[in-house]
Amino acid sequence: MQCKPGEVRVLVAKGIAGGEGPQHFIALPDPRTGQLSSYLLTGGCLQEVNWFKQQYSSWFIGNSVAQDGGLYLGTPVDPLLVLLPLLEKARAEQNVFQDLEQILSMAASPSAHLLLPLLGSGEQLGCLCDVKSAGGQNYFRLNDERVVAWLRLKVDQAKAAMQASPAAAFSNMDDVSLTAYAAGLLGEYLAQHWQDRLAAALNLPEDLPQRVHAAPPADYGAQPSEKKARMDPKEAAKAKAAEARQANKAAKLAKEASGMRKLSSFFAARPAAAK
Template identity: 35%
Template sequence: MKSGLMFVKLVNPCSGEGTIYLFDLCLQQLFEIKVFKEKHHSWFIDQSVQSGGLLHFATPMDPLFLLLHYLRKADKEGKFQPLDQVVLDDTFPNCILLLRLPDLEKLLQHVTEEKNPEVDKKKYYKYSKEKTIKWLGKKVQQTVSALKTNNVNVSARVQATAFFSGDPFSSDKEEDYVCYAHGLISDYIPKELSDDLAKYLKLPEPSVPLPSPPSKKVKVSDEPIEAKEDYTKFNRKDLKTEKLDLLTGHFVVAAQRQKRGK
């Protein structure tokens, strides 16, 4: 707090659950916290070795993603409301810090309809789905540009794992970039909004995964299985004894040879 930094728990715009964010009171900026963790990892700090490979990244985040959560929630009432009555949360009371961020009114123009009555000179806002989808579409295009600029490979074979820097002559298609960027943006919005954005971007429907093969332990049929060879000799009652002889046979043979030698 002395340096103006404050860790706060705010609502996650994708899951709706609580997530830790970093708020810079001096810069009036919001940061998301990402944790990089490896099982076996250490860091050199000055002249010492610090065990534990945790590395926390504080990345600037657009606060509009968090505000969307409250705007969409307030939209159920279907009326224009002042922002201080929209951004309220008993579970995460620190959400009011979002109202202190600069250029907030300019940001809200991307996702809301606005009214400014002359009576009280106070602005009222109402969530606009149409504006929001267009704004998210621009976010996707900005992400695509960033991926291309940094030569990030987003081919189909790595989309399900992690991206890595490839050469500038990658054969990735434009659709691959858009799909991948859509996936990144979807980490900051609820699934319903993510689906609407996919339709707006005219992305193909996700392929249906192939059914997994049945486990070998699963009984697939009550009918006897036909064998090409005769295995009936293993169905005798002394099967257990016979298996034991097979396992210990080399000891028996060794003992017989030793006896004959004597």
């Protein structure tokens, strides 16, 4: 969704209200599809920007009205996920150790250099790369084993966050289902071959429930999702919980009904009076 010149829109993002330093909207390749996507860089935090629209709603903004009720949502994202495809491209083209500026130049975006202050001297890239230092400068080359180990750590962090969540759907999941769901969330930012390698490293079974992506309503003006159907144990847990609630409700009704007289008993023929 593009803003027209002079158009006022609602943006919900980390660091906006406090005005934490400069704010930059930049275009970077999506780590899963490679297509340019919108990001917000503010307060030392990289956030992906998504468009959300709810039906039958509007925003009052000062003296104007945003009639369609849409808004932009900024969600913090690990910059290493954005750098991963660039590191792959750098290795595929030259297979040598390169500095951060060379790696960022692989992006089809002139604003990618704005990530340099966020990455500093690149110590974080040691999670994904072999590192060499020369002349006070660090140089990097992607290491697949480091990437898989890092992704497994990200899955563990996501699982810990979900286990601490009050959401009942997570508490009903077993460890395998929770691991699969966390891997599925992370997979939204990974190319298919990394998704496959991560699933293999986690020993995930292939017969878990698959997520079904519903097409957005026609009046949203959006195209149906092209994302691959992904296993989603959360939906299975919801269905299981719903079945349990139905069973409990039926048992409760049966218990209450056990002490009741049948309706037909109120209309039984009275015994004939003695003459």
